[in-house]
Every structure is written in structure tokens, then in C-alpha cells.
Amino acid sequence: MKQNRSLLPVTLAGITGPALLLCIVCLGIIPRGFAAENAAWSIQVEPVTAEEGQLPPDFSMAIYEDLLTQLAKTGQFQQVYRSGDHQADSVPNLLILHMTLLNFERGNQTERAVTTVKGATKVQVHLKVSTRDGKPLVEKDVQGTVRLFGENLKATYALAKHIAETIRDTSLPGPTVAKAAGQ
Amino acid sequence: MPTVLENTRSPISSSLAAALLLLISLFCARLYAQTADTTNASGVRAMHVLGLEGVKRNHHGTLTVQPSGLNFDAKGARGAIAIASIQDVFTSQDSHQTGGKVLTVAKMGVPYGGGRVLSLFSKEKVDSLTLEYRDANGALHGAIFSMPLGQAAALKKQLVDLGAHASIPVESQPEKKDDGGTKQ
Numbered sequence: 001m002k003q004n005r006s007l008l009p010v011t012l013a014g015i016t017g018p019a020l021l022l023c024i025v026c027l028g029i030i031p032r033g034f035a036a037e038n039a040a041w042s043i044q045v046e047p048v049t050a051e052e053g054q055l056p057p058d059f060s061m062a063i064y065e066d067l068l069t070q071l072a073k074t075g076q077f078q079q080v081y082r083s084g085d086h087q088a089d090s091v092p093n094l095l096i097l098h099m100t101l102l103n104f105e106r107g108n109q110t111e112r113a114v115t116t117v118k119g120a121t122k123v124q125v126h127l128k129v130s131t132r133d134g135k136p137l138v139e140k141d142v143q144g145t146v147r148l149f150g151e152n153l154k155a156t157y158a159l160a161k162h163i164a165e166t167i168r169d170t171s172l173p174g175p176t177v178a179k180a181a182g183q
Numbered sequence: 184m185p186t187v188l189e190n191t192r193s194p195i196s197s198s199l200a201a202a203l204l205l206l207i208s209l210f211c212a213r214l215y216a217q218t219a220d221t222t223n224a225s226g227v228r229a230m231h232v233l234g235l236e237g238v239k240r241n242h243h244g245t246l247t248v249q250p251s252g253l254n255f256d257a258k259g260a261r262g263a264i265a266i267a268s269i270q271d272v273f274t275s276q277d278s279h280q281t282g283g284k285v286l287t288v289a290k291m292g293v294p295y296g297g298g299r300v301l302s303l304f305s306k307e308k309v310d311s312l313t314l315e316y317r318d319a320n321g322a323l324h325g326a327i328f329s330m331p332l333g334q335a336a337a338l339k340k341q342l343v344d345l346g347a348h349a350s351i352p353v354e355s356q357p358e359k360k361d362d363g364g365t366k367q
Contacts, residue, residue: 047323057273058232058313061325065234082322109280113290113302149287151279153232153327 040175043071043095044081044088048125050101059104059123062153066160074168093175094132099125102141109151120147121155127163138170227334231255232311234326235262246328248341253314264316264326269347271315274335278308310335
């Protein structure tokens, strides 16, 4: 009997080890499953729409370029197309990403470094991902901020990262399902 | 009787000396940067912020305007934008902290908030040049370059003179200053 008691912790350790490993493997597979589902889509990114003078051109271009990089990095889409790319015209399963500026607040890097609480740069956009025929699949307000370290343009990187994460975390319907729902 | 010489320097005075040394090295670095970043005969010293195909981000190099277009030459990297493909050219002003990550970390190490005081002296105003252009497939690209103050307008003028399209004329473009906290 004494021998059985002493073996119990060893047996528990033997079970929990593989069980933990199985959980980790499953957690790794589930997001991949979502990614594989979305991989049937391609996406075309349009630059931020803003009223004249509301968003500096360097910020607008930085958001656009950063977003292209971040979306490509997720591996969620077959192809990531730029605005106006003729190659996207013949792509059947194409999503179009639109952004409308909601708020832009230009901060100051020196103010951030000196005070640590003031001088944040903030960019907030309304994100809309829709099919070619205009059916919206994702709609959300997303914000990018640089609060302490880094230049003002770092806010665009944060915004692009948040947008890519938002799309990644949304389970998009398959292209056939979306088309059937649109009809 | 032997006399023992005690070290009378307090930790505060040694910290102040370190801060002073950092301040001096900072000014030296700024002086060097000012002399190194001036326009040379063949182009403008600039930093590629993002967007140029084949060139890594935050790469330093030389920007030159040729009849064919804008060229950026850096160590081991080269990028070009044809004049005909340029859709728009913008210039703006911004200010940033000099010294990069090294100085940021060093400033964090200065005691009694001395690093924050140093931040007041380690700022530098820069010009930025933003180009919107399209490739052979009609795809929109954006490239941003950062350069010493007063250089971007001259580059924009050269590009416009060669036929690049600019929605805002060179003279009338308002310079966006980084005055902090402006809600737009």
C-alpha cells in the first residue's frame, strides 16, 4: 500500500505532462484553422479617407504602408493588394479594406520624454472590411497611440498592428458563404 | 600617526558629474550630427523612414534628384522613384529626440530625473518629404524620408520642376509644426 501511495505523484506527473502538451498543440491548431479558413480571401487596402487638412500626408501614407506590412505578416490572406493594383481586378475572392479618420491628435516626443504623461500622439479610424459587392464583414473603431517612447509616426505602426489583430481575431465567413448570404 | 584620507565625494556629486558628462557628450554628438547632415554637392543626407522598395526602414543615405527621378543611395541598398510615377509630393516639419535608443536608455539611468532634463536639450527639428507614387500595375505606394531642416522644400521644388505632380504648390504649402497636443 505504501508503495502505491508513493507512486501516485509520479503517475499524476506522467498524465499531466502529455495532457498539457496536448492542450498546447490544440491551442496552436485552432487559430491556424481560422487562418486557413480566411486564406481563401485576398484583401485590397485603400488609404485612409479624411477631410482635407485633418490628417498629415506622412501619417496617412505611414498607416497605409504599415497596414500592408502587418496584414502580410499575419499570413491570413492569399494576397494583400495595394490600392489601384490592376492585378486585383481579376481576383474572385477579394475583400476591400476602407478606413475613415475619426480623430487625430499630434503629440510631441519631447513632451512625452519630459513629462511621461503628456504629449501622446493618437490616431483613431473607423475600419470597414467589405466584399467586392459592398457587404460589410468587419466594422470597428480602432486606435493607435504612442504614449512614452518613440516618434510620432510610431502611432501609425500601433494602429496598423491593432487593425491586423482585429481582422485576425474576427472569424470571417468563407467566400462561398459570404456570396450566398449576399444573394 | 598615519593619516587616512577618506573619499569625501558624495553619491550626489558623482551623479551630477555623470549627468554633466552626458550633457557634454550630447552637445558634441549634436555638433557632429549638424556637420555630418548638411547637404553635400551630390545630394541631401536623409533617412528612409518607410515605403521605398528594396530599402530597409530607418536606413541613412543620400537623396538625389535626377532627370529620371528621385534616387536614394545607402550602404548596400538603393531605391529609385521615377518622376512620371509620382502622384503627389508633400513636405512637413517635425521634431524628434536625438541619440536613438542608446541615449534613451542612458537618460533613463540618470538619477533624480536628470534624464528628463536632458530630453529638453536633445531634441532636433527635421523636415520630412512624403511621396505618393504608383508602380507599373497602378498600385499606390508611399515613401517617407526624413532630413535636416530646410532641405525638403528644395527637393520638392526640384521634383516639381522636373515634372512631378504636386497638389499643393511649393511656396504655398503650410509647414506643419510639431508644437504638441494640437487636436485636429
